[in-house]
Amino acid sequence: MAIHIALAKGRIHKVVMKYLKESGYDFPTYTEESRKLIFEDASGSLKVTLVKSPDVAVYVERGAADIGIVGEDVLIEDNAGAKVYEVLDIGIGRCNMAVAGVKGKTVDMSKRITVGTKYPRIARRYFEQNHHSVDIIKLNGSVELAPLVGLSDVIVDIVETGNTLRANGLEVLEYFMDFSARMICNPVSFKLKYQEISTLIEVIKQNEIK
Numbered sequence: 001m002a003i004h005i006a007l008a009k010g011r012i013h014k015v016v017m018k019y020l021k022e023s024g025y026d027f028p029t030y031t032e033e034s035r036k037l038i039f040e041d042a043s044g045s046l047k048v049t050l051v052k053s054p055d056v057a058v059y060v061e062r063g064a065a066d067i068g069i070v071g072e073d074v075l076i077e078d079n080a081g082a083k084v085y086e087v088l089d090i091g092i093g094r095c096n097m098a099v100a101g102v103k104g105k106t107v108d109m110s111k112r113i114t115v116g117t118k119y120p121r122i123a124r125r126y127f128e129q130n131h132h133s134v135d136i137i138k139l140n141g142s143v144e145l146a147p148l149v150g151l152s153d154v155i156v157d158i159v160e161t162g163n164t165l166r167a168n169g170l171e172v173l174e175y176f177m178d179f180s181a182r183m184i185c186n187p188v189s190f191k192l193k194y195q196e197i198s199t200l201i202e203v204i205k206q207n208e209i210k
């Protein structure tokens with residue numbers, strides 16, 4: 001039985017598709033530039049669909065995909081409570097969540113501060129745990145702009161190399177979580193396709209994804 005994998009479209013799918021190819025799965029119609037969203041491997045054992053990150057767990061929970069690969073940040077922010085099994089830390093897409101602000105500018109955390117972020121739940125939980133009073137402003141990208149134009153005091157965002165912060169004159173105030181990409185599985189698929197899914201997990205475990 002073929003396994004259907006929903007991959008988070010973007011950084012994660014590009015690395016995973018490269019890796020699957022190196023592991024012997026040939027997807028004849030796949031290129032990074034392609035606008036196609038569904039790809040089947042030549043042996044007929046894998047079908048891959050490219051899905052927006054927060055939707056990966058939706059496809060898997062509802063059984064429209066057997067397996068999903070998506071960032072842990074997205075599982076925590078958008079899919080908490082999804083009825084899926086998390087079966088593997090696949091080790092790619094490593095990044096940190098951080099509070100950042102304008103370089104050299106002191107932020108008085110004893111006062112109510114505004115926070116720009118794509119991750120309102122994660123941000124709120126962090127500040128609540130630290131007993132800081134905050135107004136969260138949900139943004140959809142280019143979050144680094146917010147403290148530069150006076151929209152927020154600080155941001156909560158993903159930091160990987162730190163290049164985006166540096167390029168915009170910001171600095172990390174505190175790292176507070178780290179993430180990597182996770183493989184999730186539909187519980188029914190896990191039973192029905194146990195052999196096929198176990199084989200795929202073993203292939204991924206044995207060959208370190210770069």
Ligand SMILES: Nc1ncnc2c1ncn2[C@@H]1O[C@H](COP(=O)(O)OP(=O)(O)OP(=O)(O)O)[C@@H](O)[C@H]1O
Nearest residue numbers: 009010011012053071072073074093094095158160
């Ligand atoms: N430097 C990084 N910036 C953002 N995400 C990263 C980074 N490094 C690893 N990741 C992982 O990659 C995922 C996002 O990938 P990408 O930004 O390509 O997708 P996207 O759908 O374009 O996201 P968005 O629309 O939120 O920008 C994150 O959920 C995270 O798990």
Ligand SMILES: O=P(O)(O)OC[C@H]1O[C@H](OP(=O)(O)OP(=O)(O)O)[C@H](O)[C@@H]1O
Nearest residue numbers: 141142143157158159160161162163164
């Ligand atoms: O530390 P770095 O290696 O610079 O990576 C971090 C940057 O990458 C992500 O943005 P993305 O490219 O997804 O753009 P967006 O903010 O517009 O979504 C993230 O939101 C940071 O801005």
